[in-house]
Amino acid sequence: MPPKRKMEGDAAPPPQQRRNKSSAANKGKKGGASADGGGGVGRWPTIRPKKDLQINRLKGTHLLTVPNFFTSAEAKAFIDIAENIGFTHQGSLGPLKGEAYRDNDRISVTDPLLAQTIWESGINRIFEDISISGKVATSLNPNIRLYRYTEGQRFGRHIDESVNLGDGSRTLYTLLIYLSGKGSAKESSGQALVGGETVFYDNRGGVVAEVAPEQGMALLHLHGAKCMLHEARVVKKNIKYVLRSDVVFA
Numbered sequence: 001m002p003p004k005r006k007m008e009g010d011a012a013p014p015p016q017q018r019r020n021k022s023s024a025a026n027k028g029k030k031g032g033a034s035a036d037g038g039g040g041v042g043r044w045p046t047i048r049p050k051k052d053l054q055i056n057r058l059k060g061t062h063l064l065t066v067p068n069f070f071t072s073a074e075a076k077a078f079i080d081i082a083e084n085i086g087f088t089h090q091g092s093l094g095p096l097k098g099e100a101y102r103d104n105d106r107i108s109v110t111d112p113l114l115a116q117t118i119w120e121s122g123i124n125r126i127f128e129d130i131s132i133s134g135k136v137a138t139s140l141n142p143n144i145r146l147y148r149y150t151e152g153q154r155f156g157r158h159i160d161e162s163v164n165l166g167d168g169s170r171t172l173y174t175l176l177i178y179l180s181g182k183g184s185a186k187e188s189s190g191q192a193l194v195g196g197e198t199v200f201y202d203n204r205g206g207v208v209a210e211v212a213p214e215q216g217m218a219l220l221h222l223h224g225a226k227c228m229l230h231e232a233r234v235v236k237k238n239i240k241y242v243l244r245s246d247v248v249f250a
Helices: 072-085 112-126 185-189
Strands: 056-059 063-066 088-090 102-110 135-140 143-149 154-158 164-166 169-178 198-201 207-211 218-222 229-232 235-237 240-249
Touching: 056 207, 063 112, 063 207, 072 143, 072 240, 112 135, 112 218, 112 240, 135 169
Parallel strands: none
Antiparallel strands: 056 063, 063 218, 088 102, 102 143, 102 154, 135 240, 143 240, 154 229, 164 169, 169 218, 169 240, 198 207, 198 229
């Protein structure tokens, strides 16, 4: 079985490389401290329930996209709040040390209310007919992460690990919500995002899907033992922002 990434964002390289190790000692700060812990109620934007969601299946139920899951206003509000909190740089030791290449900025918060709000705004309906080994989707991981990729930053090929949360609960899907990208107001002002695609690969290295960031779009993919190798390609122009959580099954 190939190595897997850790919950907090440490990543595993492709299977031919060694098992991932923690890169905590190599995380320098950039733009302020991360916002770990609770107490985030009231700081986040209001997220309205979504109706008539369009679910695009790129690889059965293994890989899905949902356009316009966040409105442009919701996405922009998350960006503004994240920048106000301040990001911490997230690096890695690199493939020679058994870690996927990683260069981006990150905020991590534990906020059950925010997770519940996002879940109940429409993610829950996406999983009504999906079960895995007798388990059904129940919630989002309250560990919410916000990522920022500036020009030249990227996240090399890796896989996402399933995390045991106890009491029979385990994360089985990654949730990404693009906060910037196609459709943002910045497109018309010459500040459109270029690059930063999320690319998925099969066992032979062939491209399964190449997903270009669209503001407000949600991307969901199976993780753990059946996670596809994937990467976040280099940002060539402007800034890519992403919200990340995980779908919990029990």
